[in-house]
Amino acid sequence: MTVQPVTPPVARGHNFGQPVIDTDIHCTVPSAQALFPYLSAHWREYISTSAFKGPVDTPYPSGAPTSALDGTRPADGGPPGSSLQLIREQVLDAWSVEIGILNCSYSVDGIAAPDTAAAMASAVNDWLIAEWLDKEPRLRATMLVPTRVPEMAAKEIERVGGHPGIVQVMLPVVAQALYGQRRWWPLFEAIERHNLVASFQFGGASGFPMTSSGWPSHYVEEYVDMAQVFQSQLLSIVSEGLLDKFPTLRLAMIESGWSWLPGFFWRFDKVWKGLRRETPWVKMLPSEYVKERMRFSLQPLDLPRDPVIVQQIFEQLDSDTLLMFSTDYPHWHFDTPEEALPVGLTEAQRARILYDNAASFYGFS
Amino acid sequence: MVVTLPRSSADRRQTKYPIIDGDIHPTLKSPRALDKYFLTDEWRQYHQSIGGRGFTGTSVPRTYPNAARVDAYPPNGGPAGSDLDFMRLQLLDAWDMEYGILQPLMGAASVRNLEYGAALSSAINEWQIAEWLIPEPRLRSGLVVPYEDGPMSVAEIERRGSYPGFVQLMMAMRTSEPLGRPKYWPIYEAAEARGLPLGIHVGGGGGVPTSGAGWPSYYIEDHTGQSTAFHTQVSSFIFEGIFERFPKLKVVLIEGGFAWVPSLAWRMDAAWSKLRGEVPKLQRKPSEYFAEHFWLTTQPMEEPPVPHQFVQLLEQAPWLQDKLMFATDYPHWDFDAPDACLPDVELPDGFEEKLMVGNARKLYRLPARIERTHA
Amino acid sequence: MVLAAERTDVARAKRRLAVIDCDIHPNLENPGVLDKYLSKRWQEYRKGVGGRGFAGSYYPRAFPNAARTDSHPPGGKPPGSDLDFMRQQLLDAYDMDFGVLQPLLGSGGLRNLEWSAAHASAVNEWQIENWLDPEPRLRSGLVVPYEDGDLTVKEIERRGKHPGFVQLMLAIRTSEPLGRRKYWKMYEAAEAYGLPIGIHFGGQGGYPITGAGWPSYYVEDHAGMSTAFQAQVISYITEGVFEQFPGLKVVLIEGGFAWLPVLGWRLDAAWRKLKAEVPHLKRAPSEYLKEHFWVTTQPMEEPPRPEQFLEMLDMGPWMMDRLMFATDYPHWDFDDPFEALPKVKLPDGFEAKVMAENARALYKLPVRAGRA
Numbered sequence A: 001m002t003v004q005p006v007t008p009p010v011a012r013g014h015n016f017g018q019p020v021i022d023t024d025i026h027c028t029v030p031s032a033q034a035l036f037p038y039l040s041a042h043w044r045e046y047i048s049t050s051a052f053k054g055p056v057d058t059p060y061p062s063g064a065p066t067s068a069l070d071g072t073r074p075a076d077g078g079p080p081g082s083s084l085q086l087i088r089e090q091v092l093d094a095w096s097v098e099i100g101i102l103n104c105s106y107s108v109d110g111i112a113a114p115d116t117a118a119a120m121a122s123a124v125n126d127w128l129i130a131e132w133l134d135k136e137p138r139l140r141a142t143m144l145v146p147t148r149v150p151e152m153a154a155k156e157i158e159r160v161g162g163h164p165g166i167v168q169v170m171l172p173v174v175a176q177a178l179y180g181q182r183r184w185w186p187l188f189e190a191i192e193r194h195n196l197v198a199s200f201q202f203g204g205a206s207g208f209p210m211t212s213s214g215w216p217s218h219y220v221e222e223y224v225d226m227a228q229v230f231q232s233q234l235l236s237i238v239s240e241g242l243l244d245k246f247p248t249l250r251l252a253m254i255e256s257g258w259s260w261l262p263g264f265f266w267r268f269d270k271v272w273k274g275l276r277r278e279t280p281w282v283k284m285l286p287s288e289y290v291k292e293r294m295r296f297s298l299q300p301l302d303l304p305r306d307p308v309i310v311q312q313i314f315e316q317l318d319s320d321t322l323l324m325f326s327t328d329y330p331h332w333h334f335d336t337p338e339e340a341l342p343v344g345l346t347e348a349q350r351a352r353i354l355y356d357n358a359a360s361f362y363g364f365s
Numbered sequence B: 001m002v003v004t005l006p007r008s009s010a011d012r013r014q015t016k017y018p019i020i021d022g023d024i025h026p027t028l029k030s031p032r033a034l035d036k037y038f039l040t041d042e043w044r045q046y047h048q049s050i051g052g053r054g055f056t057g058t059s060v061p062r063t064y065p066n067a068a069r070v071d072a073y074p075p076n077g078g079p080a081g082s083d084l085d086f087m088r089l090q091l092l093d094a095w096d097m098e099y100g101i102l103q104p105l106m107g108a109a110s111v112r113n114l115e116y117g118a119a120l121s122s123a124i125n126e127w128q129i130a131e132w133l134i135p136e137p138r139l140r141s142g143l144v145v146p147y148e149d150g151p152m153s154v155a156e157i158e159r160r161g162s163y164p165g166f167v168q169l170m171m172a173m174r175t176s177e178p179l180g181r182p183k184y185w186p187i188y189e190a191a192e193a194r195g196l197p198l199g200i201h202v203g204g205g206g207g208v209p210t211s212g213a214g215w216p217s218y219y220i221e222d223h224t225g226q227s228t229a230f231h232t233q234v235s236s237f238i239f240e241g242i243f244e245r246f247p248k249l250k251v252v253l254i255e256g257g258f259a260w261v262p263s264l265a266w267r268m269d270a271a272w273s274k275l276r277g278e279v280p281k282l283q284r285k286p287s288e289y290f291a292e293h294f295w296l297t298t299q300p301m302e303e304p305p306v307p308h309q310f311v312q313l314l315e316q317a318p319w320l321q322d323k324l325m326f327a328t329d330y331p332h333w334d335f336d337a338p339d340a341c342l343p344d345v346e347l348p349d350g351f352e353e354k355l356m357v358g359n360a361r362k363l364y365r366l367p368a369r370i371e372r373t374h375a
Numbered sequence C: 001m002v003l004a005a006e007r008t009d010v011a012r013a014k015r016r017l018a019v020i021d022c023d024i025h026p027n028l029e030n031p032g033v034l035d036k037y038l039s040k041r042w043q044e045y046r047k048g049v050g051g052r053g054f055a056g057s058y059y060p061r062a063f064p065n066a067a068r069t070d071s072h073p074p075g076g077k078p079p080g081s082d083l084d085f086m087r088q089q090l091l092d093a094y095d096m097d098f099g100v101l102q103p104l105l106g107s108g109g110l111r112n113l114e115w116s117a118a119h120a121s122a123v124n125e126w127q128i129e130n131w132l133d134p135e136p137r138l139r140s141g142l143v144v145p146y147e148d149g150d151l152t153v154k155e156i157e158r159r160g161k162h163p164g165f166v167q168l169m170l171a172i173r174t175s176e177p178l179g180r181r182k183y184w185k186m187y188e189a190a191e192a193y194g195l196p197i198g199i200h201f202g203g204q205g206g207y208p209i210t211g212a213g214w215p216s217y218y219v220e221d222h223a224g225m226s227t228a229f230q231a232q233v234i235s236y237i238t239e240g241v242f243e244q245f246p247g248l249k250v251v252l253i254e255g256g257f258a259w260l261p262v263l264g265w266r267l268d269a270a271w272r273k274l275k276a277e278v279p280h281l282k283r284a285p286s287e288y289l290k291e292h293f294w295v296t297t298q299p300m301e302e303p304p305r306p307e308q309f310l311e312m313l314d315m316g317p318w319m320m321d322r323l324m325f326a327t328d329y330p331h332w333d334f335d336d337p338f339e340a341l342p343k344v345k346l347p348d349g350f351e352a353k354v355m356a357e358n359a360r361a362l363y364k365l366p367v368r369a370g371r372a
Helices: A032-038 A041-049 A084-093 A114-133 A150-160 A182-193 A219-239 A261-278 A286-293 A307-317 A347-362 B031-037 B041-048 B084-092 B114-133 B150-160 B182-193 B219-224 B226-239 B261-278 B286-293 B308-316 B318-322 B351-364 C004-014 C031-037 C040-047 C083-091 C113-132 C149-159 C181-192 C218-223 C225-238 C260-277 C285-292 C307-315 C317-321 C350-363
Strands: A020-026 A097-103 A139-143 A166-172 A197-201 A250-254 A294-297 B020-024 B099-102 B139-144 B166-174 B198-204 B251-254 B294-297 C020-024 C098-101 C138-143 C165-171 C197-200 C250-253 C293-296
Touching: A020 A084, A020 A250, A020 A347, A032 A041, A032 A114, A041 A114, A084 A097, A097 A166, A097 A347, A114 A139, A114 A150, A114 A166, A139 A150, A150 A166, A150 A182, A182 A197, A219 A250, A219 A261, A219 A286, A219 B219, A219 B226, A219 B261, A261 A286, A261 A307, A261 B219, A286 A294, A294 A347, A307 B308, B020 B084, B020 B251, B020 B351, B031 B041, B031 B114, B041 B114, B099 B351, B114 B139, B114 B150, B139 B150, B150 B182, B166 B226, B182 B198, B198 B226, B219 B226, B226 B251, B226 B261, B226 B286, B261 B286, B261 B308, B286 B294, B308 B318, B318 B351, C020 C083, C020 C250, C020 C350, C031 C040, C031 C113, C040 C113, C098 C350, C113 C138, C113 C149, C138 C149, C149 C181, C181 C197, C218 C225, C225 C250, C225 C260, C225 C285, C260 C285, C260 C307, C285 C293, C307 C317, C317 C350
Parallel strands: A020 A097, A097 A139, A139 A166, A166 A197, A197 A250, A250 A294, B020 B099, B099 B139, B139 B166, B166 B198, B198 B251, B251 B294, C020 C098, C098 C138, C138 C165, C165 C197, C197 C250, C250 C293
Antiparallel strands: none
8 A cells, every 4th residue: 555645734934034025825716605796796696506616627636635735724614725814824924924926726717708717817806906915915916817818818907907916917837829829919918018927827727638648647747747838838938039029028937847947948049049040039049038037936846955956956047036935835845944945055046036036026126 | 069961981980989879760762662561452552542641730840851951962862861872971881880770750650540550650660671771780770650559559569579670669759648548558568578668759749739738839849849748758657657567668768858857857756755645556756767767869969058067967867877878860950960969078987988889789789899999 | 387296197197108218317416425436545536636637628507517497306415316306306207117327427537547447436336326226217327437448348347247237328528539449449348248338418538629629608518519429420430330340339318310311421422432441341331320329319309390300300210210218307408208209290100119119129128017
């Protein structure tokens, strides 16, 4: 019989001796009913009488060991990540978080009917504002958009993108089309105009397989395979010239891993030298676009606890500004607070990761 | 690295070690050149009439015709890689290669009529034997199988798998399901029984978009993204417990690079440490299966901007030293020349010999033919 | 609204003909009910990572469980989950001879194939204990993990001889067209056990449900399901499945039937020109169609003028021996046995065959004692 890993209790937090910005805190919509105050009568009725109770897809099955640390389930019975009080205690206070960015993985991208997706996205955004941002000044949020129809996504950004607590837009990385492609321009135009960050996030419910050889059998495979989709998206963003079309657009990769970046850089740069004729708008090394315009949240580390290797990877990344601290609460990545950072960081690396990189990228003064 | 290939038999290059080239692409002299190798009239006629039907929407024009370098076109006409004499001149003789491993890229397993795919596979294998393996004792190859159908692949393995020129199976990397899934198991059973590694080359197509977010627009995305398909397959082989079920099975990943190896190993181990309850078949860490069962060819050689980072790669996954095998990818445009492909740094002791010839000799059980004595 | 008890009296008085309902949907009271039939390992799996199908592929039904509003049993259990209520509302109310269950619990669409097999076995044990054993009028489809041939054969060998199972149970959207070789092991076993392949509306195979991607609305999913049936019929015939397995029978459940004759004409026309590609076909495609396929009636075809129903029958007279009545209880598009057939003069014998006798012959069901 196999050893079943036991999800550990949520770490008590850690005092790094300086304020911290946490770029990946998951908050969860407890139920469709919780959104009723933010839905019109039509949608309330639809939810009450039909089989529709909100999106059915999730990148984090509730029973999977990695989805929720022990102790993150609120006393009221709601799902982990649905309690502001627990997030204050277990994240903001515990880690001395000066600013925490909420990511709500409510899979509106899996809803095929466009108006339904748009209504649910709007409801979640209003819920985030009223029940999280308005109540807790340390929090910021990633807004949802109905991703299957870029024009409708742009409309939602017009509607709430100007709220001071909204700092970025949620774009699940498994999408119906690669985000560099032209059909998305209305979406990125709105993101850039509102000075928001476009965040590519783990997950997505496009209806298409998430690997180039179809559907993996296991969750653990899908979990590992997700990094490839981020890589495909990076290839698309750069090759399609999105970053030149929208010269101030910034992109954050959330929960993507990043220890694969060096090999990716070497490969993309090398191939571009031979194949650039097809994409003449790409004017500098692809890796330079990534380093300049993109950032990566810290978890998962996907690194051994070996200070030599850690410094090798940092050297190969050839950038001090790529990484931004995250707990990825309530997901399980590290067992003890000490394991939240790679081992053997220099003082300067630590300070940049814990605070400075995110502060300058998001424009937190 | 830009290198001009030899154009005359006098133009020979010297290398320190003998060379086994793990990835050479032979091509047909003409589209009709395969017809005579079909085993039945029925399938020859099918080949000439309806022919191969694959998956649409996948065509990404290569930057060069046949993805070939411009100096590899044989003087007597015919596509690059179609003329054995010219291949000898430009490659096998030019670098005095000990062996070369052929990888015919003809998409036999990506055709939707599976029986036709099987007939096509047999024809390609007969063509390989007649026009390459018999006339040129330095050549070896992969046995082409219609891998989307297990029983028909096993039939081809039983038909021709003992021919000594075939040192592995020949498969392509993008498949209709991840390769660890049960539909492919009969192939692994037969391959393991005969001691044939799986040779999996980049490319292919199983009717699935080449990214998890649909079809990319440009060849550069397709080409650069090839290695991510290997990540899918490595994960699948390992998490489906293939190496518990087939402990002697070996897998060769061809033309996918290798800089991604350490980070994938770390990522798999991290995920497995928490989610291993889902996959009780695994008795060991994913990275252990990775280190034991996989070989990789080097082309396109990884070129970090700072040469010593290449050595760091070998330190991050030390087992790579015993598993990397040199390849040129002749006659493609991104050809790696044997005497010009390694970075200008001090490499670990013994690595260069293993890379250029030792690892391949061992894997493919090839007797040594050439010993170099000069430095 | 006629009460169920009244209905029974009316049914008994009115009915000279028998009724066999070929499409009834039983439901679990709650997902945990299956644990009784799962090993510890799979119980933990169910509660842990759990069932994972194909993300982004779901179209919410217009009603919870797609059920008619009066089919919720007293006590709050889901529609179709209470045998007594089903007896009352359906089996007794229409004085049915037999009913054939089709549990739509998604076993075949689970990506982890071992879990798919364990789930299928559990559903079959649940069917036996909760439905087939206590109610002699019920029969069912044996649920199988149809995307894996070896595991399917194992389940057929395990439970295929139980007299309550009259067919296999598949869903129409599969990962490859059903005529392809990966499914042949299943057909070999099914043919040997004399089990037709029952294929029901729904399912997921990991592909968009149209050849041009994902539609937006449930109405497109629902109305478009007949295209999935058509693709499968074409595949079965052109791949030569009925040459390989001449005894195999296929039942198309809830896919409609007006399209069948026309599809036969189209297949024949294409085959006349392209038959060289498929030399394994020894006869015209429409002949295989007429011989090997049965079709349930719900949702009944309702042309705007009832006499057009007769015209449709004329296009494919063989359908008279192949149509089998179904209610699709407890779904919202339920066909009432008293109301379902069009109000026209139907051919002699049509009503008796469609309402019961075709199903009785196919599923080898006895005549009920005391029936004329």
